[in-house]
Amino acid sequence: MLDQQAPPLDRVFQALADPARRAMVERLCRGPASVSELAQPFDMSLSAVVQHLQVLESSGLVRSQKTGRVRTCTIEPTVLRSAEHWIIARRTSWERRLDRLGNLLAETSDQPDHGSTP
Amino acid sequence: MTDRSVTHATFVLERTYDVPPARVFAAFAAFADKSIKQRWFAAPEEMGPEQYELDFRIGGQESSRGGPEGGPTYAFEARYEDIVPNERIITSYQMSLNGERISVSVATIELKAQGAATRLILTEQGAYLDGLD
Numbered sequence: 001m002l003d004q005q006a007p008p009l010d011r012v013f014q015a016l017a018d019p020a021r022r023a024m025v026e027r028l029c030r031g032p033a034s035v036s037e038l039a040q041p042f043d044m045s046l047s048a049v050v051q052h053l054q055v056l057e058s059s060g061l062v063r064s065q066k067t068g069r070v071r072t073c074t075i076e077p078t079v080l081r082s083a084e085h086w087i088i089a090r091r092t093s094w095e096r097r098l099d100r101l102g103n104l105l106a107e108t109s110d111q112p113d114h115g116s117t118p
Numbered sequence: 119m120t121d122r123s124v125t126h127a128t129f130v131l132e133r134t135y136d137v138p139p140a141r142v143f144a145a146f147a148a149f150a151d152k153s154i155k156q157r158w159f160a161a162p163e164e165m166g167p168e169q170y171e172l173d174f175r176i177g178g179q180e181s182s183r184g185g186p187e188g189g190p191t192y193a194f195e196a197r198y199e200d201i202v203p204n205e206r207i208i209t210s211y212q213m214s215l216n217g218e219r220i221s222v223s224v225a226t227i228e229l230k231a232q233g234a235a236t237r238l239i240l241t242e243q244g245a246y247l248d249g250l251d
Contacts, residue, residue: 030189086221086246087127090213094225094240098133100158101145105137 012088015059019099020044021052022092025061025075032074035064125246132239139204139229139236146207146227147174156182160194176201180209190216196225205229221246 016022024038039049053073056062064073135142148155156170160182169183180196196211207227213220223244230237 086213087125087129087244090221090223090242090244090246091129091131094131094242096161097159098131098238098240100161101142102133102135104145104154104158105135105141 011059012061013091015055015061016088016092016095018052018055019095021056022095024052024056024073025092028062028073028075032072035071035073038073123248126244127246128241128243130239130241132237134232135236135238136234137236138234139231142229142236142238143204143207148172149174160184174198174201180211193217199224219247 016025020042023041027033027038027041035046035049035053038053039046042049053062053064057064060076062073063076064071066072145155145158152170152172155172160170169181171179171181173179176198178198180198181194183191183193185192193214194211195214196209198207198209200206200208206229209225210223211225212222221244223242226241228239228241230239
């Protein structure tokens, strides 16, 4: 799925293209979390969460370490510390804004929602 | 000591909303109630409920300040450079983190009618500063 030869920034954008993964990154920006803690807000199977985490790890944004039976995930600061971080942050912020705008417009629409808002 | 650097970049995002351009434009202008715009634009869960100002007219400013509880403080300050009702909005804006400027950008929002729906195209061109952490 991911092109292993892609430049790192492309892989970071690919990783952040998904709203669930963006939410996971935001959660991890506040501090490390176990896989089950990360999964908690989502209505998806644990294996789906693990798949998202694998994409995040292959982008370099997230790393994880297993201690006993608990796998703990952390943000990779070297990726976030680069100037590119601000581009990603601005882009992610706009993605979330436009998604929230879509939700608001759908909520207040007199017409039925055809679900074309991503 | 801060390592000074500038990275220039452009990104484009597109969305289609099932409402006419006037409805999308109204959500940006929020003439009736700016708290509606704060809800989607400067979401309290991201920026905190501390401060949000909006003066939607050419030359007018928009600002918000806040951040996650116990986390860093982000500030956003924008100026409306061009407004064409139902068609186009251009702002110049800067972001800062704990008082240090981290980016200076131009954001262009274009609204195009597609039948009863609207295609929104956002283009941001920015100078991203210093890779501050």
